Amino acid sequence: MLNKKAQMTDDQKPLLKPQCRNMANMSWHDLRRSLIITTMKCRNYKRKSVFIILLGITILTLFGYLQTISSRYYVNQQPCRIPDLNPWDPSISNYIKQTESKCPELPPLMTVDHKGYLDFNQTSARHYGIKTKDLQCKYAVVQRNEDNDVIFEPEKEILLPFFIPGRFYRVQCKNKTGIIVYDFVHMNAEYLESSYGNIDTPEDNETYSFFFVGIDSASHSHVLRNLPLTYKYLTNDLHMYDFKGYMKVGMNSFPNLCPLLTGKSETEFPFYLNLMKMDSLPLLWKEKEFRSHMTLFVEDRPEIALFNYIKRGFVDQPTLYYFRPMSLAMAKFTPVIVSPLPEVTSECYGNLHQYDIVLEFYRRFLEKFRNKLRFAFFWNNQMSHESYTSLWQGDRPLLDFFHFLKYRGHLNNSILIVLSDHGYRLGGLSTTYVGRLENNLPFLSVYVPESLKRRFPWIHTNLMENSNRLVTVYDIHKTVSDISKKQFEYKTDGLVYSQRTARNLFHPIPKERTCVDAGVADNFCTCQESIKINPSHFKTALLGNYIVENINKLLEKFLISCHELKLSRVVDARVIYRSQEKELSVWEKFRHFLSPPEKDYTGRYTLTVETVPSFGLFEGVVVYEEFRESPDKGVEVAFAQQWIMADI
CATH class of the missing domain: 3.40.720.10 (Alkaline Phosphatase, subunit A)
Incomplete structure (x- = not known):
């Protein structure tokens, strides 16, 4: 037998060598297939040794890959992994x-100093060619009229500089010909109502x-x-x-x-x-x-x-x-500095x-x-x-x-x-x-x-x-x-609760904290990286239509004004499968890699859908559950929860 193997021709040797030699250059799909084939074909000790070495390299490579993925998160604890986003993705x-919005580059004609006195800026006055002594100025204190309106008190004449007894006030000045050359609202943080004069507590180290x-x-x-x-x-x-x-x-x-x-x-x-x-x-x-x-x-x-x-x-x-x-x-009103400024x-x-x-x-x-x-x-x-x-x-x-x-x-x-x-x-x-x-x-x-x-x-x-x-x-x-x-006082609470729990930032926050514990609803929870699925996937049309049906239910009482919406297309679809919520060991991940378990589409789907007429964009979140009661009944579907998040 040994002599027979030793006499193997060169034409026969390559039949097995590529299985053990080229794995490093294969895709993940082909590598998995190659590993299984190699297990069956590599019979002698030498080839088994090569296979074991390559298997070890594969496991280490996979582990390193998983570690690389982990480094993409700011928060990297289960069950919450918040992604480290690239600001320049x-x-x-x-x-x-x-884009830039520019205001007119004009110097101020009046200013309020650090003591609360309103006065002319003489440098600006000369720039505008104004003789301030020729101006007649009045002020009107702004009074709050509940929360959605203000009124201006009767005007009073002033001679500047002057401390105006009001937090906010309007100042209007006219020249000798009666033309308004200044109309502006100013603020005076130095003014304090007498009723608040006793609130004067110093800061300290406590x-x-x-x-x-x-x-x-x-x-x-x-x-x-x-x-x-x-x-x-x-x-x-x-x-x-x-x-x-x-x-x-x-x-x-x-x-x-x-x-x-x-x-x-x-x-x-x-x-x-x-x-x-x-x-x-x-x-x-x-x-x-x-x-x-x-x-x-x-x-x-x-x-x-x-x-x-x-x-x-x-x-x-x-x-x-x-x-x-x-x-x-x-x-x-429209402000004025010499002439009316933009609205x-x-x-x-x-x-x-x-x-x-x-x-x-x-x-x-x-x-x-x-x-x-x-x-x-x-x-x-x-x-x-x-x-x-x-x-x-x-x-x-x-x-x-x-x-x-x-x-x-x-x-x-x-x-x-x-x-x-x-x-x-x-x-x-x-x-x-x-x-x-x-x-x-x-x-x-x-x-x-x-x-x-x-x-x-x-x-x-x-x-x-x-x-x-x-x-x-x-x-x-x-x-x-x-x-x-x-x-x-120092406190620790390492427990994670099934209801909203406010926590002091000065105290340790559990690594295992969940969105429920933090008070974050599922539709805003960014603790799991979603998987992009093809918008034409057979599940997306089902889920997209479900979202549009629920939008139409919200619009039922407005049918006189609103058309019934129909799904035009699914623009984007992503899912967090239920299986993602469980942390798998490296061995479990590798075992699933070699022999993927039966696909379960249960998960939280986020879809961006386009509707007609008007081609509006909506984002919806659907919790989709899939199960089999028996091989004969096939797949039954349950929509557990659903949100229409925004018209984007």
Whole structure:
């Protein structure tokens, strides 16, 4: 036998050699097939040894491949793996551009100094060829008329410089011929109603101020792309904690900010949202621990404001400093500097950018109550709500603002929270898969003063770990509330619950945390990487039609005005199979690789569908269950849950 094998011709040898020699160059499909064939054909010891070696190489290669996949996640614990998205992913390259809105480059004719006195800017007056002594000027204080209107008090003549007794006021000046050469709204943060004069509590090492800077529609990736200077400063200079596992809990602004400011879901306040004013909402700044804080709520874009868009606003002013009357007053008339300026827009008020105005009001408030306890909440819509390509314009103004906070000492005893509510969700980028993932992963960065970290060194350790864990606005509310109550004792709770659980960011957050524990609904949960399936797959038409049927049910009462929709096509389809929710060992993955189990299509499907007429795009999520009772009955289908997420 040995002699017979030794006498094997060269023509016979190649029949078996390629099976053991060329595996490294094969596709995964061919490699699996080749391994099985080789097991059957490699009979002698030498070839079995080669096969074992190649099998070991295959296992190690597969293990390395799995490790590579793991590195693509910020949060890499089961059951939640939040993807590490590429901000410059090729699939969104067509949407990564920059547009610029410019306001008229004109110098201001009047300014308000740091003591609150209004005066002419004589350099600007000479530029305009105006003799200020020839002007007759009057002012009218802006009065809030509940929450959706303002009125101007009767005009009073002034001789500048003058301290006008009002937070906001309109100034109008005429020349000798009676022509209006100046008409503008100004703000005076130095003015303080006498009834608030006793709220003057200093900061200390146990009681802290809280500063919020919010940017609408800014995902974590969007900030990296468009606010590079600001992000670098927050991270490298202020040493803030960048929470990469921060996930949204609602579709748009209010469902995400309501939990931040109340600790509860918007669904827990149905009457307030539809029928009542917002005054009774248990907003964070109204808690008893903040009664000694000077409070500020600044928000631009009054037409889409947080408590006013499809809501009824406040009867009483919600905070001591409230910017909404200023926004409404600016929209009342067209400003004038020598001649009428362009109409007021969401970008510009006269020669000023809207974001510069609100940031200046924020600065003035902080300086007015320097070293005092303050609670300041600023929410910006204008930078990025309407346009995906405009956020970059806010990079330098925001950078300057954070410079100001540091070098004026406002962060010595303050917690700073910079955050967004969600990513961009109005067409364009949101029609891509990466864009929809970004939508669920907004930006969050937190600053903690060094004095607090020196007192409790474990805070830094936990924040570093938690910055890569799943967190939400419920956790921010819990953290701020605990700090205000001076609750700094170390706590651990490694359990994961089957209901929403708010967790302090200073304490360890379980690696195994789920979306249910964090308060994130399934349709916003980005804990599992979905698998792209072909839009023409036999399942997608079934699921797409189911989504359209449910849209039509929502539109039934509007059939007089609306056509019945029909499915035109499935634009995009992705699925998270139930089997993905279980963590498999390396051996189990390799065993499934060699012998794939029978396909079970049960899972959570996310489809983007196009409907006719009008070719509208909708995204729907369907939980699809598939099972076999017996071989004769075939497949039975159950749709467990379904959401129509957005018209994109």
